Amino acid sequence: MTLNVPSTDAGVADVMAILVLLTEFAMLRAPLLRSQVRLYAFQSLVVTGLAIFVATSRHIDELYVLALLTFVLKVVIVPGLVMRLLPDADVDLAESSILGVASMVLVAIAVAAFAFFAVGSLHVHSVALPTSALAIAAAVVLVAFVLIILRADVVSQAIGFFSLENGVSVASLVVAAGLPLVVEVAFLFDLLVAVVVFGVIMRVHHGRANSLSTEDLDRLKG
């Protein structure tokens, strides 16, 4: 364990990455579906901020374009689309999940700890961001999986999937800040496709089962 004081730059970057992780935890406990979507928008905003931070501190101009695209797509378009696709009737409150909120957070803490230990044993070094940001990004991805697994409603699962992509974005900022823009843009369009697919699932499922809970999906015939 190294106990060097991180530089101010690294400290700020790490705090932003942690903010992304904390939003992920907040999604885990958010009772209202709409607040979950808002949290996703906030998380994307932090990712945008992180991209701008790396762009200014490391002078990588391409990242400004990426930040702009991230902002337009993930802060404005995707949350807006999901909000519009949410059936506006009586299903604002998410179904209760398998575990209580406190236990869910404890499980997610254990999973996040696993991510930290796993990445810690990899010894990755990066020029753009501190290595700890990579561990945090891995934790975001795993906690997103926890969200998808434990929350039994379609919106949580969609938001879990989208925020997983946010985690991957942070990781790509750490590992390959100079990644060709084309690749990044391809990721973002993947996300757009996922939004459409999840939107269709939400509408169809709500149309058939009159709820957003996935508990109705465990029978072969409806």
Next chain:
Amino acid sequence: MGPSGIPPEGVQALQVLTIVAGAPLVSGVIAHVEGRLQGRRGPRILQPYYDLAKLFCKETVVPEQSSWVFMIGPVVAFGCYLIVPMLIPVLTTYGLPLGYMGDILGGGFILALAGFSVSLAGTETGAPYAQMGGSRAMTFGALIEPTILFVVFVVALITSTDLPYALSATVRSSASEIVRPGHVLVAIAFFLVVLVDTGRIPVETHSGTLEFGMIDEARTLEHSGSPLALLKWGAAMKQLILYTILINVFVAPWGLAASGSLGHVVLAIPALLGKAMLLGLVFAVIDNLFSKLRLFKITEFIAAAFLLAVLAVLVFYAGGG
């Protein structure tokens, strides 16, 4: 310590005096601001002092079945709150003669002993509400304990000691110490701990009269007269002690006296009380913004504080603390 300075023992006594005399003032300011925020005129700022004076003049009524524990509890608690200000940086940046007789864990033990003796005195009466309050206070005290432990771990990781003075000096040393994620997370976690331990709104209403929602407040329902005055005074002191730790160790350890000279030490007193009032303002605003959590939802709040403290340790492990 120049020739014209106050001897360290004097400064130490002054630290305790500041907490003893200043605590009701800080409580009064918070209550006043809270009243204003709610559109009321609010009680006078000096009201807590009048309340204490009134209670000390009143007769003491003791429940029939209770024993000496009932009477000794408030005194023990008050004594504990007199000891803790010696261990933490209240007025000075440097440790005073008795400042190193206990570390953060030591201070935590003494605060826990105070809480325990108040709970015991309440439980001893056999009155249902006092017992309920005592048992709840102990339950939530135990639940918040892991968070406090992880906060201590992080302090140890940052400073290689567990002395509050060391962390205070580290935070003052440079900007990168303030923005380092371990410090930010642990400061927020400790803020939540203070919220739980002082019984503020997401956890408990401190001014309510409904017994079923009470935790800390219910413990003192059976006391009257001067023991009640000691309990109320002690609660105010505990609040100021926790504020002082949060301010002078974690968040804003500026304005402390760097030497024993008269001017520095005298200036440090209003600086501390001013900072504590500002912090109290934050708590008053939180009081007005949020509603009280249901009793069984408090564990979720505590889980959030625990999450922050654990993340701080994990980030250290990843080398980015």
